[in-house]
Amino acid sequence: MEQKRLLGLYGGTFDPPHRAHVALAKAFTDAFPEAELLIMPCLIPPHKVREAGAAEGEDRLAMARLAFGELERTDVSDYELRSEGTSYTYLTVKHLKEQYPQRRLCLIMGQDNLAIMEKWREYRYLLANCSLAVAIRGDEPISGDIERLRKAYGADIHLLNMEKDEVSSTTVRRIIREGGNPKEYLKGTVLDYIRSHRLYGSATEEDKAMQSLLARIYAQINCLSPKRRRHTYGVEKAAFMLAKNHYPWLDRRLVAAAALLHDCTKEYSEEEQLITAERFAVYFNELELEAPKLRHAVTGAAVARVAFGLPEEAANAILYHTTAKADMTPLEKILYLADFTDENRSDELCVAVRRRYYEYFAADRGTAVDRTLLYALERSIEILTEECKKIHPHTIEARNFLKESLADEDNKRRADSQ
Ligand SMILES: [Fe+2]
Numbered sequence: 001m002e003q004k005r006l007l008g009l010y011g012g013t014f015d016p017p018h019r020a021h022v023a024l025a026k027a028f029t030d031a032f033p034e035a036e037l038l039i040m041p042c043l044i045p046p047h048k049v050r051e052a053g054a055a056e057g058e059d060r061l062a063m064a065r066l067a068f069g070e071l072e073r074t075d076v077s078d079y080e081l082r083s084e085g086t087s088y089t090y091l092t093v094k095h096l097k098e099q100y101p102q103r104r105l106c107l108i109m110g111q112d113n114l115a116i117m118e119k120w121r122e123y124r125y126l127l128a129n130c131s132l133a134v135a136i137r138g139d140e141p142i143s144g145d146i147e148r149l150r151k152a153y154g155a156d157i158h159l160l161n162m163e164k165d166e167v168s169s170t171t172v173r174r175i176i177r178e179g180g181n182p183k184e185y186l187k188g189t190v191l192d193y194i195r196s197h198r199l200y201g202s203a204t205e206e207d208k209a210m211q212s213l214l215a216r217i218y219a220q221i222n223c224l225s226p227k228r229r230r231h232t233y234g235v236e237k238a239a240f241m242l243a244k245n246h247y248p249w250l251d252r253r254l255v256a257a258a259a260l261l262h263d264c265t266k267e268y269s270e271e272e273q274l275i276t277a278e279r280f281a282v283y284f285n286e287l288e289l290e291a292p293k294l295r296h297a298v299t300g301a302a303v304a305r306v307a308f309g310l311p312e313e314a315a316n317a318i319l320y321h322t323t324a325k326a327d328m329t330p331l332e333k334i335l336y337l338a339d340f341t342d343e344n345r346s347d348e349l350c351v352a353v354r355r356r357y358y359e360y361f362a363a364d365r366g367t368a369v370d371r372t373l374l375y376a377l378e379r380s381i382e383i384l385t386e387e388c389k390k391i392h393p394h395t396i397e398a399r400n401f402l403k404e405s406l407a408d409e410d411n412k413r414r415a416d417s418q
């Protein structure tokens with residue numbers, strides 16, 4: 001093997017990459033000091049059926065970068081993940097031979113892979129164009145495959161002596177799924193990534209509590225009339241869309257909980273509204289007593305907070321979803337707008353608000369939410385005035401606040417552009 005021109009190729013699912021993967025990569029670069037190594041997470045392993053809950057390619061790539069990132073002369077490639085269809089090694093080798101014509105390629109694998117080498121697509125091409133570096137672990141007997149492949153195909157096989165290590169990605173995933181801590185098998189940054197992206201069912205106690213809260217809420221939705229249920233799911237969908245477009249860091253489950261409970265008392269009779277208010281110790285102001293339509297926001301927020309244990313920020317989004325208020329939080333804005341932009345609502349005002357949102361979004365994503373809110377508030381005030389109805393002071397304050405802050409934003413931009 002010509003060491004100076006050697007390029008190692010270490011492919012696999014790396015789902016997740018663990019200490020034995022890293023040890024093998026290091027053993028290769030240690031054994032061939034002039035060599036470089038490409039780590040290649042694959043798209044769909046030809047010999048494996050992916051189990052449900054396996055991580056997406058994007059996550060496996062990110063974890064591979066964290067796991068192998070500090071090894072010298074080692075790089076992680078996204079070539080196979082970007083390719084279409086099944087990842088076949090011979091296609092990657094063809095590509096690498098074109099990209100690195102001066103290099104001798106070397107496939108890195110364990111003895112188990114060597115045993116099924118002749119099942120690999122275009123294995124003769126692979127054996128003719130690549131050397132093999134095979135991990136031999138501890139006191140494992142060296143299989144007869146090595147001699148057989150050498151004799152039958154002239155395979156250029158090198159052995160990498162490794163410590164025996166029973167760890168596998170399957171074991172790591174199982175430990176995580178069962179709530180254990182696989183820190184001895186993974187690099188700290190890989191484990192942090194798994195936890196923060198909730199891979200392999202790595203739910204925390206808080207996640208589990210939220211999960212059971214959402215299950216209770218979904219059960220509650222079944223008690224609503226079909227029309228209200230359709231609207232509720234429509235608001236959830238619109239809220240997800242707004243959160244994704246403008247506040248991707250918002251906890252998706254909190255968005256869902258607020259959206260799903262926003263009208264949970266809307267179908268209560270007047271009497272039921274009063275009983276609920278009394279039971280949850282909330283009071284209607286003069287306007288809410290005059291306008292029954294406003295009451296469900298007050299009782300809905302109370303039910304969400306007390307009966308379902310929703311955090312304050314989600315309960316407040318429900319409280320202000322009909323009137324809005326000055327200086328709203330992202331979740332409050334989202335719920336107020338989602339109630340208007342639910343695709344099931346076909347009244348003139350909702351259609352107009354929906355259209356405005358898309359226009360503002362296309363023109364300027366940064367201010368689209370506030371501009372749509374201002375439009376919705378101004379139109380609502382206009383309609384209430386025409387109908388000679390009282391306007392909630394929170395609605396006026398919300399309108400004035402947004403008008404001012406958008407004017408400030410416009411002035412700032414004008415000054416910046418001069
Ligand atoms: Fe409502």
Ligand SMILES: [Fe+2]
Pocket residue numbers: 231235262263339
């Ligand atoms: Fe609603």
